[in-house]
Amino acid sequence: MSLVIRNGTAFIGAKFVRKDILIDDGKISSIGVNLKGDEAIDATDYLVLPGLIDPHVHLREPGDVYKEDFATGSRAAIAGGFTTVMDMPNNAIPTITKARLEEKTRLAKEKAVCDVLFHFGGTDDNFEEVKKADPQSMKLYLGHTTGNLVLKDPASMEKHFRGFPKERQIVLHACDHSDVEEVNLEKTYATIEGAVASAKKINRRIHLAHASTGHEIALAKTYGRCTVEVAPHYLFLSTKDAERLGRLGKVYPPLKSEQKKLSLWKALPQADCIATDHAPHTIEDKEKGAAGFPGLETSLALMLQGYERGLLDMEWIIGRMSSNVADIFGLKGRGRLEKGGVGDITVLDPKEEWKVDGTELQTKCRWSPFEGMELKGKVHTVVKDGEPIYQEYEFK
Ligand code: DOR
Numbered sequence: 001m002s003l004v005i006r007n008g009t010a011f012i013g014a015k016f017v018r019k020d021i022l023i024d025d026g027k028i029s030s031i032g033v034n035l036k037g038d039e040a041i042d043a044t045d046y047l048v049l050p051g052l053i054d055p056h057v058h059l060r061e062p063g064d065v066y067k068e069d070f071a072t073g074s075r076a077a078i079a080g081g082f083t084t085v086m087d088m089p090n091n092a093i094p095t096i097t098k099a100r101l102e103e104k105t106r107l108a109k110e111k112a113v114c115d116v117l118f119h120f121g122g123t124d125d126n127f128e129e130v131k132k133a134d135p136q137s138m139k140l141y142l143g144h145t146t147g148n149l150v151l152k153d154p155a156s157m158e159k160h161f162r163g164f165p166k167e168r169q170i171v172l173h174a175c176d177h178s179d180v181e182e183v184n185l186e187k188t189y190a191t192i193e194g195a196v197a198s199a200k201k202i203n204r205r206i207h208l209a210h211a212s213t214g215h216e217i218a219l220a221k222t223y224g225r226c227t228v229e230v231a232p233h234y235l236f237l238s239t240k241d242a243e244r245l246g247r248l249g250k251v252y253p254p255l256k257s258e259q260k261k262l263s264l265w266k267a268l269p270q271a272d273c274i275a276t277d278h279a280p281h282t283i284e285d286k287e288k289g290a291a292g293f294p295g296l297e298t299s300l301a302l303m304l305q306g307y308e309r310g311l312l313d314m315e316w317i318i319g320r321m322s323s324n325v326a327d328i329f330g331l332k333g334r335g336r337l338e339k340g341g342v343g344d345i346t347v348l349d350p351k352e353e354w355k356v357d358g359t360e361l362q363t364k365c366r367w368s369p370f371e372g373m374e375l376k377g378k379v380h381t382v383v384k385d386g387e388p389i390y391q392e393y394e395f396k
């Protein structure tokens with residue numbers, strides 16, 4: 001069965017052009033004009049994007065499925081326009097052995113409606129396990145955060161840097177846990193400098209998670225093989241909002257001052273990609289002090305605010321949520337509308353206005369730090385492997 005997405009404004013070769021996209025057998029088979037398929041989606045008023053890729057989510061399964069699981073988390077991804085997400089290893093039962101990676105892979109296959117890839121956790125003593133599991137990417141926690149996954153031995157980082165194939169990505173969590181904005185910032189900067197120096201020495205690629213100040217981006221960019229991601233909440237929320245939100249406003253790294261938020265906007269053109277750091281917790285857990293925000297369903301519309309306000313080009317935004325992520329993590333056939341690529345497509349209605357209402361979200365935690373915010377731009381349709389699984393702003 002073939003499907004044509006007709007007459008939309010499609011993101012092809014980093015530009016928007018009016019083209020039809022034909023998908024056959026789950027793959028893009030042709031891009032052109034007046035294409036015919038067994039079924040058609042009319043995208044005349046819409047933007048046609050490669051299925052977006054989020055390199056940083058916490059889907060909580062196994063271990064904390066009362067917060068989120070692969071079914072609800074992947075539905076949140078699709079509703080937000082993401083057809084591939086990369087899950088973090090800091091579960092209650094962390095992903096630090098081959099058996100756990102296999103278990104996660106199996107659970108996600110059974111339950112998820114989008115593709116879920118996994119970052120494997122590095123510890124002070126799982127070097128052999130990394131070799132056995134042979135994961136596509138790793139995550140190293142250089143400071144404490146939710147869960148117990150953290151490197152304690154200062155020699156472990158470089159040992160993982162050397163042991164893991166150099167072309168595969170190692171994601172770094174550089175911030176040390178602190179509820180207060182400024183306290184650990186100097187420490188974070190020193191951690192980034194140390195990681196960059198060590199990666200430089202052996203010429204390996206690294207990726208810095210959730211930069212929340214312009215200076216972190218500047219530090220990352222002192223090394224050509226260090227890429228860096230920014231999460232929308234550091235661009236759209238500050239300590240002012242943290243005060244208003246009370247316990248709901250807690251996140252690691254913590255929200256920053258208005259001034260630092262501006263520094264992040266200023267450095268943003270140098271950032272390589274956008275990541276949600278979707279980290280759902282129930283309201284009850286937030287009241288007990290849990291850190292983290294859900295973000296999959298608000299990320300795209302928030303970034304489009306950057307376009308609405310004249311701060312970012314649409315091409316910049318979409319590239320950093322698709323092709324750039326694919327390049328950083330070596331994901332072939334994803335993140336681009338091109339012949340032979342996977343038939344994962346997000347159709348965006350750029351004019352649809354909506355208001356964030358936590359109770360309407362797909363994420364199990366059903367709240368948002370952006371509650372009540374008026375946004376413009378909504379995912380209209382998502383095609384996964386050639387199948388429209390989400391249409392007219394809803395799951396089929
Ligand atoms: O706020 C956070 N929540 N930051 C992290 O680094 C982890 C995440 C989580 O897993 O809850």
Ligand code: ZN
Pocket residue numbers: 056057058088277279
């Ligand atoms: Zn995270």
